Amino acid sequence: MDYPFSSLAKSSLIPSAINQLTAEFAEDFREGVDINLGVGYVNDKTIPVEAIREAYSDIMSHPDHYRNALNYGGADGSPNLRNSIRSYYTRYNIGGLEDKDFTNRKILIGANGATSILDALSDILQPGIVITADPYYYIYTETLERKGFKILAVPEDEEGLNTKLLENELTKVSSYDVSFFYIVTVNNPTTVILSNARRKAIVKIAQKLSEESGKLIPVIFDKAYEDIIHNPEMEKPVSGLKYDKGNQVFEVGTLSKILAPALRIGYIICPDNDFAKILTQRTSDIGFSSPLINQEISGWLLDHYIHIQKETVNKGYQQKAAFIKSQFSQHLGPYIESYSGGDAAFYFYITFKNIRTDKGSPFFNFLSRITGDPDVDGKGEKNPRLVYIPGTICSKTEKAKYQLRLSYGFEDPDVFKRAVKLMAEACEYALKF
Ligand SMILES: Cc1ncc(COP(=O)(O)O)c(C=O)c1O
Structure with a gap:
């Protein structure tokens, strides 16, 4: 006997491509070793913790208004x-x-x-x-x-x-x-x-x-x-x-x-x-x-508080974006056809020249450490891994197979520095195929 599932329920049984991807990774994610540039988290440091505390106290002290x-x-x-x-x-x-x-x-x-x-x-x-x-x-x-x-x-x-x-x-x-x-x-x-x-x-x-x-x-x-x-x-x-x-x-x-x-x-x-x-x-x-x-x-x-918040949040992302752009030109220049981002929000969307980024591609396997080659994957303990959103999740076009999204909301600039170097290594590896 089965449950009387609705058609929405039946279609929800199949995890979305992105849920599948993150679930595989989340299982054994190592804090400080692996890097997740896939999630759309904001920068924790931009969250106005003190102002929220003050807001809560003020609201509780003024029950007539709140x-x-x-x-x-x-x-x-x-x-x-x-x-x-x-x-x-x-x-x-x-x-x-x-x-x-x-x-x-x-x-x-x-x-x-x-x-x-x-x-x-x-x-x-x-x-x-x-x-x-x-x-x-x-x-x-x-x-x-x-x-x-x-x-x-x-x-x-x-x-x-x-x-x-x-x-x-x-x-x-x-x-x-x-x-x-x-x-x-x-x-x-x-x-x-x-x-x-x-x-x-x-x-x-x-x-x-x-x-x-x-x-x-x-x-x-x-x-x-x-x-x-x-x-x-x-x-x-x-x-x-x-x-x-x-x-x-x-x-x-x-x-x-x-x-x-x-x-x-x-x-x-x-x-x-x-x-x-x-x-x-x-x-x-x-x-x-x-x-x-x-x-x-x-x-x-x-x-x-929004006047202070707007200023600090936007300055923070602006500086981060400038830093990451400089990392791209230092380490990824020869591999990239174009990219968008750096003016708003906290994503870069990269198009590679002739390197595929989709699931199963050498680039993807390198960064997931699932190539089967111990020199790449790591002997015993896995080498650092990097998660990104493959373009194929956001588009069905042919070009999407060569694209990816990176989020610079959450991670600090020094983590991004490591990530860009890992991507450059993955590009070198992918070009051997
Ligand atoms: C385009 C877009 N719309 C809506 C949302 C969701 O916003 P909320 O956190 O208010 O649900 C997001 C979150 O990443 C988003 O990227």
Whole structure:
């Protein structure tokens, strides 16, 4: 006899490629020896531990303002936090948004980070085609596929999703089959920043597609990394909401990258209509609300500490990125065709000239120490290993076999120095084949 599993449950039985990869590695990971540049952890040192302590004390001392902070919260989120997010946007003129852009819109807080909002969207919208950039944010595309959506991944260039290619792709599908657009504004894995011209063009294409199909096709901009665009010379992003002509554009944000992932605070700015009502119900269904104390702490940090936090976090990543770039040019120059990254977020996405990076390739086997050659793998104790995200996890294109993502969020520069040297050795090894 079997359990009466749903089709989602059945598809969840198969671990995703990335889960498989990390599970294999996590089993015998050696702290201080092996290096994990695969995970998207933020730098622990950027987490404002003292400010969080102060926030907690202040909240507990002011129960009139922060009511029932350790109790259940409302499913649409703490009014304090929602006000703080709105004020953060208008004070910093984020995305060019002003107070008037928030009328007829709601800020809703997800049950557990932006991830739970993205998951809720996949419950709310009927399965169909989801348009996104290639390479794609594999964690969400996998969720979508498990829920029966089809991914239409359109290659990006240095400005983000290529809208000319998108228009061409759209001639091959029925507009009615398109479910929604999922656009990561600082893309994960490449950290390519979507230009304002492209944002506008994407919204325009979605508007046309909606007219053709007779239904409103939402454009979801995931701006998870927009708070950490650390190169001050980059174009200042304009919010996709500015191009909205009628309840079609949504923005998903998170405080994970700028404050702390463990607070699990993600939010959406969306039209104040049925969509908002349904999303709120989904949050309630999943866990009543995001933990209220975390919401109050996050709001407090946005009100009292974000000016310091923004500065220190972005400076930190900027310095790290510059250091890593110098390591690349010192040790990897001859092997690399190109790379993106170093201006925003904390990933580099490397394209090698003629070295494959996918699972089973000599490069991969070298860094996993599974070549079968004791001189490479280590005699007795395994030599240091290095984990990265192979491009094939983020794209199905041929080129992806030669690509990889490295995260410089978590590890210190001296660990990265070791990692780059290991990669250079792996390149030399791979070129023998
Ligand atoms: C593009 C993107 N969206 C959303 C998230 C998830 O954010 P949260 O921690 O708020 O769930 C991530 C996390 O890495 C991400 O890379």
